[in-house]
Amino acid sequence: MGVKHRYIDRRDWKRVTARRSLELALPDGGFAHRLDILDLTRPAWGSVVEGGKNWRIADRGWCWLGWMRPDFPWALTAMRDEKGEWVQWYFDIVSGMGRDGDGRAWFEDCYLDVVVLPDGRAYLLDADEMEEARSAGLVTGAEYEAAWRAAKELLSAFPAAIGPLREKTQALWELFGREEPFRGAENGQDCVKYT
Numbered sequence: 001m002g003v004k005h006r007y008i009d010r011r012d013w014k015r016v017t018a019r020r021s022l023e024l025a026l027p028d029g030g031f032a033h034r035l036d037i038l039d040l041t042r043p044a045w046g047s048v049v050e051g052g053k054n055w056r057i058a059d060r061g062w063c064w065l066g067w068m069r070p071d072f073p074w075a076l077t078a079m080r081d082e083k084g085e086w087v088q089w090y091f092d093i094v095s096g097m098g099r100d101g102d103g104r105a106w107f108e109d110c111y112l113d114v115v116v117l118p119d120g121r122a123y124l125l126d127a128d129e130m131e132e133a134r135s136a137g138l139v140t141g142a143e144y145e146a147a148w149r150a151a152k153e154l155l156s157a158f159p160a161a162i163g164p165l166r167e168k169t170q171a172l173w174e175l176f177g178r179e180e181p182f183r184g185a186e187n188g189q190d191c192v193k194y195t
Contacts, residue, residue, distance in 0.1 A: 008106070037060060065173055092107065093151050095110050111133050
C-alpha cells in the first residue's frame with residue numbers, strides 16, 4: 001500500500017519544540033488526541049489561501065484536537081487558537097487506522113484532504129498528490145475510488161454540517177477536561193487514558 005502512515009499525536013512534527021499530549025481510547029473503538037503546543041520554531045500557516053491571504057493554524061498556546069473512528073473514512077484534526085476559538089477542521093481521508101506496538105494511534109493517509117472553515121466553507125486539498133500517487137501506482141484502484149467518494153461526501157455536507165461539527169468537536173474537547181487534563185505530564189511526556 002502506498003498511502004502515507006501518520007500518527008494522530010503528530011509526534012513527528014519537528015516544528016513543535018515543546019508539547020503536552022494526551023490520547024483517549026473511546027468506547028466506540030475510536031481515538032481522540034489533544035496536543036497542546038507549548039512552543040514551536042515558527043507558526044504554521046494553512047494551505048487554503050483566499051484573497052492572497054493565508055492564516056495561522058498552529059502557534060504557541062494553541063491546541064490541536066484529533067479524532068478518528070474505525071467506521072469513518074477520515075481522521076479529523078481541529079485547530080483551536082490561544083483564545084479558545086476553533087480556527088479550522090482538517091480531514092485527512094484515510095484507508096485504515098489502528099495502534100502500533102507502542103500503543104500510538106495511527107492512520108493511513110490517502111492523500112486527499114478536506115478543510116472546513118468556521119463559516120462552513122469547505123475546500124478540497126491535494127487532489128494533485130492523489131493523481132500523482134495513482135499514476136505512480138502508490139494507491140490501488142479501490143483506495144483511489146474510496147478516497148474520492150469520502151472527500152466528495154464531506155464536501156457536500158458543508159456548510160450545512162458546520163453546527164453539528166462544532167458540537168461534536170466541543171463534546172470531544174470536554175472529554176479532556178476544560179483546563180489541565182495532563183496532571184503531571186511534563187513537556188514531551190504522553191498520557192494515554194481509556195474511557
